[in-house]
Amino acid sequence: MPSKRICLVLIAVGLAPLMGCGSPSIFSSSSTSHTAYVTLPNSNAVAAFRIKTSGSSVNNNAEAQFTTIVGSPFPAGSSPTSVLVHPSGKYVYVVNRNENDISLFTINSSIGSLQEVLPRTTTGLTPxxxxxxxxxxxxxxxxxxxxxxxxxxxxxxxxxxxxxxGSPFTTFNNPFSLAIAPSGKFLYVVNPDLTSVIAYTIASGVLTPVAGLPAQVGNGPRAITVDPAGTFVYVTNSADNTVSVLNINPGTGALTLLGTFATGITPTSVVALDTYLYVGNQGSTNVSAFTVTPVTGVLTEITSSPFSVGIAPLFEVLDPDNLFLYVGSQTANSVTALSIDTSTGALAETSQSAATGVSPSSMGVTK
Amino acid sequence: MASKRLGIVCKRTAIFLFMVFSVVTAASSLSAGQIAPQWEFFGGYSYMRFDSPPLGYPSWSNLNGFNGEVTYNITRRFSVTADGSGGYGSMITAYNYMIGPQYNLRKDKSKYFAHAFIGKAENTIGITTLIKSGFESVGRAYAFGGGYDRDLTPRFTFRVMADYLHTDTFGTSQTDVRISTGLVFHLGHFGRRPKL
Structure with missing residues (x-):
């Protein structure tokens, strides 16, 4: 029965490509993927990317691959400036600065594309x-x-x-940036015109100012974040080229200044990862990396810091798996992935980036 | 990136080996010839493993659909085949229209064949935005593959075949695998009829 044998062999050989031939199989992958959404104010749109990550966080041995999702960029309102992904991974919210409203998008679960749900929700002036x-x-x-x-x-x-x-709740003139404690109990707001952080308690969405004077920081506070443990608040002082570390009173939410530490030139973004802190310096086109001393909040710059990113970083976003720091640049019109060595906190440039075509202003990533 | 490229090279190599193996083994083992119809009309089910990650999908997509071919046999061994297929999956529709040469080796009730096609791909992603519903892209397509036919009656043949299919749509390239099975209808012939 030579013909039968031939037939079987031919079918087996023909199916070999489907089995992956011992190489990374097309049926499975050890990598994980997330979808990222980037606001493009000049295009009135939101760009969508799939980011496939793989590798280890040790020795910066990780890879990230950006793929533009078909249909991207997706139309939003006028001048979308900030984006957030709902923890469920089902919705994306975008504030449209020139339109004074919020766009709600549903995320297509198959491909990650966005479909806006109308009508848009009204905000105050210039969100x-x-x-x-x-x-x-x-x-x-x-x-x-x-x-x-x-x-x-x-x-x-x-x-x-x-x-x-009761919303909207009045705050000081020209608020610019805000952060929420992981507990969801406290909200902190900075204003580049003031040298302080305004604190609020949150009860069912209602904001109440924390008693006492606002905590003092440096000049031109621009970016603010709370560490994952809810212990510290970090504020970049863009006019002083410093970052302020404040301690959170877990009972009242009041802040106490612990110290101020030098950064690069014009720090405009800050993210906290466990005991590491990354400050994006737009003026010196690099990222300062620090280790945070528990309790005291003292920042110690990591060896080799600052890390050059070759672009002027405007915003930073952490990869959900903490493998990468994504840095967006308005001058390079791109988002670049820096790998994080979680054993040392060191960053390493990768060749992976996503071109946005126009200036990006913010980024959100699904978990 | 490197591992993906390695996988593609491996797939291409496997298909090339498949084609070479088809020709060599069949040529060495077949002597008597099967009847060659003038025309062959194939229609059947098609499964496509669609390379959707370049379009933003997290993984490959499974498409189910149809495959049809019309083959004109110029000689007993050489023919020209026009191929059309459609695959349908989660928000993806993929159509391919191709044509190309086919080499056939026949023995009694069996036929082994290998072919190469070139043509057009028309892929559609069924996503909806505020201003558009459905994103379509038309681009180049080419395929290599082969298969096996087994005569059921003088007019009808059972076929199974596999193809490596490359398409260029949405500004990216997709390297797909397509498996089809179905019936072939014969019209006209030259050579002797098989003993059934």
Missing amino acids: VSMVMDSGGSYLFVINELSSSISTYSINAGTGALSQIA
């Missing part, structure tokens, strides 16, 4: 930044011209926003 609590129940939006904070509850089933009674 510039927003944060969400870790449970995805409340959304807080800073209105720069209105000098207020709009607060919305989020419908878990539809993603729809409903403004909380």
Whole structure:
């Protein structure tokens, strides 16, 4: 039965490509993937990328691969400046700065494309930044011209926003950036015109100023973040080229300045990863990396820091698996992946980046 | 990146070996010739492993659909085949229209063949945005593959075949694998009829 044998062999050989031939199989992959959304104010759109990551966090032995999702960029409102991904991975929120509203997008679960759900939700004047609590129940939006904070509850089933009674809450003139404690109990706001951090307690989305004087920081506070443990608040002082470390009173949310540490030139972004802190220096086109001493909050710059990124970093976003620091540049019109060595905190440039075509302003990544 | 390229090279090598193996083994083992119809019309089910990651998908997509071919036999061994297929998956529709030469080796009720096609791919991603519904891209397509036919009656043949399919759409390239099976209808012939 030579013909039968031949037939079987031919079929087996023909199917070999499907089995992957011992190389990385087309049926499975050890890599993980996330979708990333980047606001493009000049295009009134949101770019969408799939980021496939693989490798180890040790010795910067990780790879990230960006792929533009078909249909990207997706139309948004006028001048979208800030983006957030809901923890469920189902919704994306974008503030449209020139339109004074928020776009809600649903994320297509198959490919990661965005479809906007109309109508848009009204904010105050010139919304510039927003944060969400870790449970995805409340959304807080800073209105720069209105000098207020709009607060919305989020419908878990539809993603729809409903403004909380009493919102918008008045704050100091021209608020610019905000951060929320992991507990969801405290909100912190900075204003480049002030040298202080305004603190609020949160109760069912309602904001109440923390008693006492605002905590003092440096000049031109620009970016703010809270560490994952909810112990420290970090503020970049873009006019002083420093970063301030403040301690959070876990009971009241009040802040106490612990210290101020030198960064590169014009620090405009900051992210905290466990005991590491990364400050993006737009003026010196690099990222300063620090280790954080527990309790005291003292920052010690990591060997080889600052790390050159070759572009002027405007924003930084951590990879959900903590393998990469994604850095966005308005001058390079791109988002670049820097690998993180989690044993030392050191960063390493990778050749991986995503071209956005126009200036990006913020980025959100699905978990 | 390097591992992906390695996988593609491996796939291409496997298909090339498949084609070479088809020709060599069949040529060495076949002597008597099967009847050669003038025309062959194939229709059947097609499964495609679609290379959707370059389009933004997290993994490869499984497409189910159809495959049809019309083959004109110029000689008992050489023919020209027009191939059309459609695959449907999660928000993906893939159509391919190709034509190319085919080499056939026949013995009694069996036929082994290898072919190479070139043509057009038309891929559509069914996503909806505020201003558009469905994103379509048309580009080049080419394929290499082969298969096996087994006569059921003088007019009908059972076929199974596999192809490596390359398409260039949405500004990226996709390297797919397509497996098809179905029936072939014969029309006209030269040579002797098989004993069934």
